[in-house]
Amino acid sequence: MSIAAIKDHTELFEQEDYLRQFECKREFEGPPTPERVKEVMEWTKSAEYRELNFSRQHIKINPHKACQPLGAIFCASGFEGTLPFVQGAQGCVAYFRSHLSRHFKEPMAAVSTSMTEDAAVFGGLNNMLEGLENAYKLYKPKMLAISTTCMAEVIGDDLNAFIKTAKDKGLIPQDLPTPFAHTPSFVGSYRTGYDNMLKGILSYMTAGKKGDPTDAINVIMGFDTYTGNYREIKRLMHMLGIKATILADVSDVYDSPNDGEYRLYNGGTPLEALMDSVNAKHTFVLQRYSTQKTAEFIKNEWVQDVSFYRPIGIRQTDAFIDALCAVTRKQIPKALEDERGRAVDAMIDSHPYVHGKRFALVGDPDLLLGLISFILEMGGEPVHIVCTHSEKPFEEEAYKILSSSPFGASAKIYPGKDMWHLRSLLFTEPVDLLIGNSYAKFLWRDVGVPLIRIGFPIFDRHHLHRYPIVGYQGVINLVNWIVNTVLDEMDRKTINSASFDVIR
Amino acid sequence: MSTSVSINSTQRIIKEILEVYPEKLQKERAKHLAPNDPSGQCSTCQVKSNIKSRPGVMTVRGCAYAGAKGVVWGPVKDQITISHGPIGCGQYSWWSRRNYYNGITGIDTFGTMHITTDFQEKDIVYGGDKGLMAALEELRQLFPLAKSFGILSECPVGLIGDDIESVAKKASKQFGLPVVPVRCEGFRGVSQSLGHHIANDTIRDYILGKGKLEKSTPYDVALIGDYNIGGDAWSSRKILEEMGLRVIAQWTGDASINELGIAHLAKVNLIHCYRSMNYICRHMEEQYGIPWVEFNFFGPTKIYQSIRKIAGYFDDKIKEQAEKVIAKYKPMMDRTIETFRPRLEGKKVMLYVGGLRPRHTIGAYEDLGMEVIATGYEFGHNDDYKRTYPELPEGALIMDDATLHELEEATKKLRPDLVGSGIKEKYAYHKAGVPFRQMHSWDYSGPYHGFDGFPVFARDMDITINSPTWGLIRRKR
Numbered sequence: 004m005s006i007a008a009i010k011d012h013t014e015l016f017e018q019e020d021y022l023r024q025f026e027c028k029r030e031f032e033g034p035p036t037p038e039r040v041k042e043v044m045e046w047t048k049s050a051e052y053r054e055l056n057f058s059r060q061h062i063k064i065n066p067h068k069a070c071q072p073l074g075a076i077f078c079a080s081g082f083e084g085t086l087p088f089v090q091g092a093q094g095c096v097a098y099f100r101s102h103l104s105r106h107f108k109e110p111m112a113a114v115s116t117s118m119t120e121d122a123a124v125f126g127g128l129n130n131m132l133e134g135l136e137n138a139y140k141l142y143k144p145k146m147l148a149i150s151t152t153c154m155a156e157v158i159g160d161d162l163n164a165f166i167k168t169a170k171d172k173g174l175i176p177q178d179l180p181t182p183f184a185h186t187p188s189f190v191g192s193y194r195t196g197y198d199n200m201l202k203g204i205l206s207y208m209t210a211g212k213k214g215d216p217t218d219a220i221n222v223i224m225g226f227d228t229y230t231g232n233y234r235e236i237k238r239l240m241h242m243l244g245i246k247a248t249i250l251a252d253v254s255d256v257y258d259s260p261n262d263g264e265y266r267l268y269n270g271g272t273p274l275e276a277l278m279d280s281v282n283a284k285h286t287f288v289l290q291r292y293s294t295q296k297t298a299e300f301i302k303n304e305w306v307q308d309v310s311f312y313r314p315i316g317i318r319q320t321d322a323f324i325d326a327l328c329a330v331t332r333k334q335i336p337k338a339l340e341d342e343r344g345r346a347v348d349a350m351i352d353s354h355p356y357v358h359g360k361r362f363a364l365v366g367d368p369d370l371l372l373g374l375i376s377f378i379l380e381m382g383g384e385p386v387h388i389v390c391t392h393s394e395k396p397f398e399e400e401a402y403k404i405l406s407s408s409p410f411g412a413s414a415k416i417y418p419g420k421d422m423w424h425l426r427s428l429l430f431t432e433p434v435d436l437l438i439g440n441s442y443a444k445f446l447w448r449d450v451g452v453p454l455i456r457i458g459f460p461i462f463d464r465h466h467l468h469r470y471p472i473v474g475y476q477g478v479i480n481l482v483n484w485i486v487n488t489v490l491d492e493m494d495r496k497t498i499n500s501a502s503f504d505v506i507r
Numbered sequence: 508m509s510t511s512v513s514i515n516s517t518q519r520i521i522k523e524i525l526e527v528y529p530e531k532l533q534k535e536r537a538k539h540l541a542p543n544d545p546s547g548q549c550s551t552c553q554v555k556s557n558i559k560s561r562p563g564v565m566t567v568r569g570c571a572y573a574g575a576k577g578v579v580w581g582p583v584k585d586q587i588t589i590s591h592g593p594i595g596c597g598q599y600s601w602w603s604r605r606n607y608y609n610g611i612t613g614i615d616t617f618g619t620m621h622i623t624t625d626f627q628e629k630d631i632v633y634g635g636d637k638g639l640m641a642a643l644e645e646l647r648q649l650f651p652l653a654k655s656f657g658i659l660s661e662c663p664v665g666l667i668g669d670d671i672e673s674v675a676k677k678a679s680k681q682f683g684l685p686v687v688p689v690r691c692e693g694f695r696g697v698s699q700s701l702g703h704h705i706a707n708d709t710i711r712d713y714i715l716g717k718g719k720l721e722k723s724t725p726y727d728v729a730l731i732g733d734y735n736i737g738g739d740a741w742s743s744r745k746i747l748e749e750m751g752l753r754v755i756a757q758w759t760g761d762a763s764i765n766e767l768g769i770a771h772l773a774k775v776n777l778i779h780c781y782r783s784m785n786y787i788c789r790h791m792e793e794q795y796g797i798p799w800v801e802f803n804f805f806g807p808t809k810i811y812q813s814i815r816k817i818a819g820y821f822d823d824k825i826k827e828q829a830e831k832v833i834a835k836y837k838p839m840m841d842r843t844i845e846t847f848r849p850r851l852e853g854k855k856v857m858l859y860v861g862g863l864r865p866r867h868t869i870g871a872y873e874d875l876g877m878e879v880i881a882t883g884y885e886f887g888h889n890d891d892y893k894r895t896y897p898e899l900p901e902g903a904l905i906m907d908d909a910t911l912h913e914l915e916e917a918t919k920k921l922r923p924d925l926v927g928s929g930i931k932e933k934y935a936y937h938k939a940g941v942p943f944r945q946m947h948s949w950d951y952s953g954p955y956h957g958f959d960g961f962p963v964f965a966r967d968m969d970i971t972i973n974s975p976t977w978g979l980i981r982r983k984r
Contacts, residue, residue, distance in 0.1 A: 004842040006969075009962045012607070012738045012953050024745060025609050031755050032585070033719060033765035035615055035652050043652055044614045055648060062642035063594070063625045064649075070595030092662055092693040093560060094570020098599035100931045105603070110935040112911070116562040119694050123666060133531075134563030140529045141564065141912055153593050154662040154694055157631060188593035189626040189663065263982035265915070265938040423620075426613075442601065445612065445619060 053427035057420075064423035065442060067365050067458075068392040070188030071196030073099050074226050074293070075150035076113045078200040081251030083271040084145030087113040088138055090131055090160055091152025095188075106228060106460040107257040107468060112267050114138050118154055127155050131165040135181075136174040142267060145274060146208075147175070149183035150200055156187035180274070182207035192392040194293035194367060197226040201251060202297040206304070208274070209281035213305070219246040220331065221283045221307075223297065225290025225369060228459040228468055230258040231480075235471035236289075239324075242339055245331045248276040248283065258469060281305050285330045287312060287323070289473070290369035292397055314473045315373025315481075316380050317347060339475075346478035350381055353486040356507075358382035360489065361413075361434040365389040365425055365443060366458045368397035373472070374438060374457065375401060377481055379408040383436075386413050387428045393418030422446060436488065453492045455484050513902025514549060517542030520904070524916040532561055539907040543899045552896075556907045557888045559697045565911040567859070567931060568885050570693030572596050574702025576659050578783050578862075579710070580689060582606035582734050582759040583767065584616040585654040587646050590623040591639060591671065592661025596693070597623040605948050607735045608761040615652045622646070631663055636674050643678040643686065654764040655685040655714070665692035685764065687713045698886035698908070699861065700782065707786035710767055715787070718768020720755060726821065727755045729770040731788060731799070732780030732863070735760020737953020742960045743779070743804050749835075750818060751828040758784065771795045775820045777802055779956075780863045782884075782891055803863075804956040805964070806871025807840035836958040844874060847965040850973055852876035857923035859909050859932070860946045861885040866895040868927070868946070871955075875965055880921055883909050885929075911935070925972050940980045942971045 015021065034040075046052050076087035076099055089096050096115035103111040116134035118127050138147065149162055162183040170177050184203035186196040201223070222236055233254035240247040255270020280286075285308045286301050288294050298309050308330075312323035321343070328335060360383045364371055368390055375385050388401065398416050405411030417424060422443060429437070429450040437443055437450075440458040447454040461467050471477040490507050497503045521540045525533045544552035560566035569577075572590075577600055580588050590597025601621040610616025624642050626635060643656055656678065658671050671688040679686040689709050691702045728747060733740035740760040747754050755773055756766035770776065776788045776799035788799035800820060802813035811833050818829035854877045858865050865882040872879055879899060883906030884891055892905065899905075904917055914932060918941060926936050927946035936943035944950050944967060952967050954960040 004839075004846040004962070006846065006966055009966050010959070011963045011966075015954070015959055016607075016738055016741060020745065021741060024741065024748065027748075028609075028744075028754075028757070028761075031720070031757075031766050031769065032763035033654075034585075034610075034763070040611060040615050040652065044611060047614065052649075059645040059649065060641065061624065061638045062589070062645050063621075063623050065621050066594065066598070066623065066625065068594055069598040070593055073595065073599075088563070092570055093566055093568055094573050094693040094699075095595065097567065097569040097573070097931065098595065101603070101929075102599045104930050104934055108934060110933075110938065111931070112565065114563050114565050117560045117564075117566065118562075119559060119697065123694050130562040133561065136529060137532055137561055137563035139563075141527065141532075141910075152662070153626075154666065157663045157666040187628070188595050189631055190628055192594070259938065261938055261940070261980055263938075263940040263980045265935045423613075442621075449613065 048430040050431050053431050056424060056427045063391070063421050065445065066391040066421040067389065067440065067442070068192040069102070071186040071191055071193060071199065072150055072152050072188055073102060074193030074196030074198075075184055075186040075200035077103065077193070077226065077253065078197045078251045079148030079150070079204070080111065080113070080256050081253040081271050082146060082148070082204065082277060083273045084268045085148050085271060086138060086142050086144035086146070088134065088147045088149045089113060089115045089152060090127055090149060090155040090162065091115060091118055092154045093117040095152040102460060103257070105462045107230070108465065109257045109259065110265065112142070114142070123154070123158060126158060127160045128165055128168065131160070132169050132172065132174055135166070135169045139175045139179065144268070146180040146182070148200060148204060149181060150186040150196065153188040156185060180208060194226050194392065197293045198296050201294065202300050204277070205250070205280065205297060206300060208277050209305070212278045212281050214282055216284055217279065217282045218331070219248060219279075219283045221280045221286040222247050222249045223286060223288045223294055224249060224251065225288065225293035226367070227290060229470070229472055230254045231469045231471035232473045232477070235474045235476055239339070239474055242336060243327065243331070243333045245327065245333060248272060248280050250277065250280060281307070283307065285310070287327065289313060292368040292394060313369055313373045315477060316377030317343070317350070317475070317478060318380065319373065319376055320474050320478070342475040346475040349479050349482045353482050354382055356486050356489045359384060360436055361386045363387040363389070363425060363429060363434045363437045363452070365422060365439040367392070368394065370458055372397070372401055372404060375411070376404050377478070379404070379410050381485075382410055384410045384413055386415070386432065386434050387417065387425060388414060389417045389420050389422070389425045391419065391421050426450065436485070453488050455488050457484070511901055514542040514544060514552065517902045517904055520917070520920050523920070524913055527912065532564065535561060536910070536913070540913065541905045543896055543901060543903040543905050545897045545899060545901055547896055554892055554905050554907045556884065556892060557697060557700065557886070558908070560908055566908055567929060568698045568908060570699065571691040571695040571702030571705060572659060572661055572693045573600060574699030574783070575689050575691035575706040576600050577604050578699070578734060579703055579706035579759055580657050580659060582608070582618065583657070583762045583764065584608040584610050584618045585652070585763045586657050587617050587622060587650055587653045587655070588657040588659060589642065589646070590621070590661060591635070591658045592624065592664050593626045594623055596661045597621045603948070604734065605736050605951070605953070606760050607738050607741070613650075617650065617653065626663060631667055634667060634669050635664060636669050636671065639671060639674050640678060643674070647682055653684070655687060657687045657689060659689045660692050662693045665690065665694070685713050685717070700886040700888065703783040704786050707784060710787055711790050714764060714767040716768065716771050718765040720769040720772050723772055724753050725774060726752045726825065727773050728752045729756040729758065729773040729776050730754050731758045731770070731776050731778040732784035733757065733760050733956065734780070737949045737955070739954040739956035739960065742954040742957035745959065746804065746810070746814065746832060746957050747777070747817070749828070749832045750814065751825050752821070771797065773797055775800060775817070777817060779804065781894070782862050782887065803867045803870065804960070805868050806874040806961055807837070807844070808874050809867070809870035810958065810961070839958065840961060843962045843965050847969050848876045850969050853878070854924040854972055855880045855921070857881040857918065857921060857926045858946065859883045859885070859906060859914055859928040864946055866891070866898050869898045871961065871964055875968065877925070877968070879903065880923060881906065881917055883907055925968065940977055940982070942974070942977060944968065944971050
């Protein structure tokens with residue numbers, strides 16, 4: 004038997020016998036008539052439907068967000084020897100671990116306290132006590148970073164008191180670091196959870212550690228799911244000769260080498276460096292909308308300078324590097340200047356294919372802001388910008404960037420909207436390119452607009468998270484993905500015409 | 508009581524696996540691991556199951572919502588299934604189970620959509636019922652071809668005392684359509700399993716018996732407990748139809764509400780995943796006198812057996828046709844085995860999955876000359892294990908609700924050539940250099956059921972075990 008001839012789901016169900024089966028099955032389905040289906044389908048593409056769709060207030064359809072606890076355990080996993088520990092029902096943790104594994108294609112360790120009906124009635128103290136004891140003995144963490152699910156939040160479990168009880172009973176050592184954060188899933192999104200957990204970890208781990216200032220800096224990446232970004236920032240620091248601590252450094256956690264051994268803990272910000280982060284001279288934050296409380300805390304409690312940069316695209320990378328050099332009194336090395344030149348060169352070489360192209364984008368605020376400014380630099384036109392978990396300051400910041408360029412004139416932000424809204428937008432005001440996560444592929448299918456996968460989660464393409472989108476290297480990757488999507492699309496469109504060029 | 512060498516040796520391994528645990532946990536977990544005794548004579552060889560997971564231990568299990576959404580209601584294609592509560596549950600379960608269906612998504616079918624009431628703090632404080640009613644009204648307008656609405660409750664809904672049943676009743680009356688409230692809050696029960704049961708009960712209470720079937724024939728069957736992962740139910744249905752049976756309902760992979768409503772008109776219910784849908788089969792047996800039969804369409808040996816078992820419920824015409832079907836596909840099955848057996852012969856397999864797979868796939872592996880040396884269920888019950896013991900060799904390791912630690916240690920000690928488990932386990936095994944297949948979603952392949960599925964199954968196991976990439980790993984010295 005020829006192995007190549009084996010048909011799996013991608014071809015099997017195109018066979019005549021299956022098509023017949025599907026047709027016959029309709030008899031039992033009681034489906035609407037094909038005419039009616041067609042009629043409704045056309046209606047969903049109309050302006051009338053768009054209006055109805057935009058008038059809804061109480062339901063999200065294909066939203067672009069997920070809940071706080073996901074962000075909390077993602078943040079927690081970025082520290083050395085740290086086990087994310089979740090007070091709540093176990094299904095949530097199974098979901099978080101699956102979700103992160105599907106994106107990174109990496110293992111993800113976290114535990115829950117498996118709360119059930121009895122905890123709903125009596126509170127989750129017993130679950131927490133047994134859970135802490137078991138998790139400590141079994142997984143020997145250097146730090147247990149504790150967050151909650153909505154169940155624990157609704158019944159009002161008091162993490163601080165519970166953890167203290169566990170330590171007083173000797174179930175875990177008194178000196179085991181146990182930072183915690185309340186992370187209700189009915190408030191904000193994973194960005195909020197990331198922020199809450201990071202603040203929890205920083206405040207717990209640096210209490211009483213204030214000493215002589217060092218000349219190091221801190222970098223907070225935010226809810227950044229590109230391991231390549233972390234590596235790129237570290238490479239940049241190395242290049243500039245800057246001593247920097249990335250707080251919640253998930254790069255080795257979600258991109259670990261295969262050497263035949265599974266390690267429960269791999270990489271992460273060293274706890275020593277974490278504790279010393281309070282003494283750094285400056286903290287650079289690369290996402291504003293997943294770090295607000297943390298940044299406030301650093302400013303007010305550590306009395307440390309904090310600045311926000313979003314090094315996506317040339318100008319924003321320039322600004323970040325200039326600020327870095329100013330704070331650390333470094334000169335930009337020639338190698339980095341050359342990198343910038345190469346990135347600009349790539350943009351210039353590809354610009355004709357992007358100039359004037361209309362973009363729709365769906366994603367998180369910081370990523371959107373970075374991409375907007377990059378697209379404007381290329382001469383592309385952002386048109387529809389959808390952000391399900393939006394914030395007023397983000398919208399203001401976005402319009403400010405958009406109004407700085409003539410290419411931003413036709414853009415509109417759609418705060419709190421989802422990908423079903425975006426579907427209406429794409430049908431009624433078509434664009435050339437769509438940027439979003441894997442779930443945006445349903446829009447690609449429905450509308451036919453080419454999709455460039457940038458964001459989170461990306462489940463249906465491998466390895467994209469290994470490529471940075473920050474810095475000058477990030478610019479090259481963005482140009483690559485965008486221009487080559489345009490060119491692929493041109494090939495598809497011209498497949499039966501004389502325009503099927505071999506040189507573009 | 509006499510115990511064999513292999514049982515004793517596995518017992519020793521279990522003891523070593525458990526050594527690291529705190530005392531209480533050790534005692535508790537010891538009840539869930541056992542060496543297999545196919546005869547059922549060895550009294551210490553029965554595992555305890557369907558018991559709460561211990562806090563702080565990395566269980567693989569999910570929750571009742573996951574069971575209700577992922578398995579029973581999620582795949583029903585022409586219902587709008589609402590994840591009622593905060594944003595996460597619906598997001599993390601969004602189109603992750605690959606329950607294939609035919610239809611135009613967003614128009615007449617809704618399977619790959621994530622629809623949620625997205626609870627905010629005010630919903631927790633003031634309750635979510637009002638918002639739910641408004642949400643249903645909005646959905647009704649936007650999706651006029653929806654045949655039903657399902658409300659899958661997430662944790663907070665049950666905790667704040669919302670009355671989704673009365674909202675459902677009101678909306679149902681208003682729309683003239685079924686609106687199904689499913690109380691599958693994640694804290695209920697100990698695993699996905701209770702979610703299956705709760706969801707089965709809602710099919711019984713809100714849909715069953717309400718569908719339309721023009722005419723009946725003596726050969727009408729319902730295909731129950733196949734979720735059409737990668738098209739499994741389709742390749743199973745093909746066999747049944749070729750046998751001369753008429754599949755009037757397919758639950759719930761590619762299912763329509765009407766099919767859920769007419770299964771009680773079947774002459775026999777054919778059930779693949781016993782764990783998740785035995786409840787409704789028992790109900791139809793009691794209420795409508797419909798017999799049900801378990802079958803297994805993984806691998807030729809079990810497929811042949813199952814075809815004959817199913818045909819046994821019908822007349823000679825079907826029995827003869829059944830033999831013809833077997834004769835038609837046997838050459839293809841033999842060729843598949845000839846091709847792959849030499850590449851897979853003697854390979855040892857460890858399974859840790861959910862539903863029916865820990866026992867149903869054993870025969871398919873054996874057809875390929877492979878041996879299953881360990882198996883276990885995430886959320887099995889005693890009746891699952893009773894069905895499993897006879898399928899496995901003596902001394903095989905049986906694991907219930909296994910933890911990451913137990914899976915790792917068992918792997919080190921038993922050294923399987925292939926492990927089949929879920930996405931959370933997959934990449935840890937990749938790091939350890941152990942060939943692995945994701946056996947919940949078929950690693951995005953499939954189908955694995957039926958004659959058309961077996962070559963795909965065999966090919967995939969071969970791809971995984973014999974990939975040259977494993978040989979590139981340089982282990983630390």
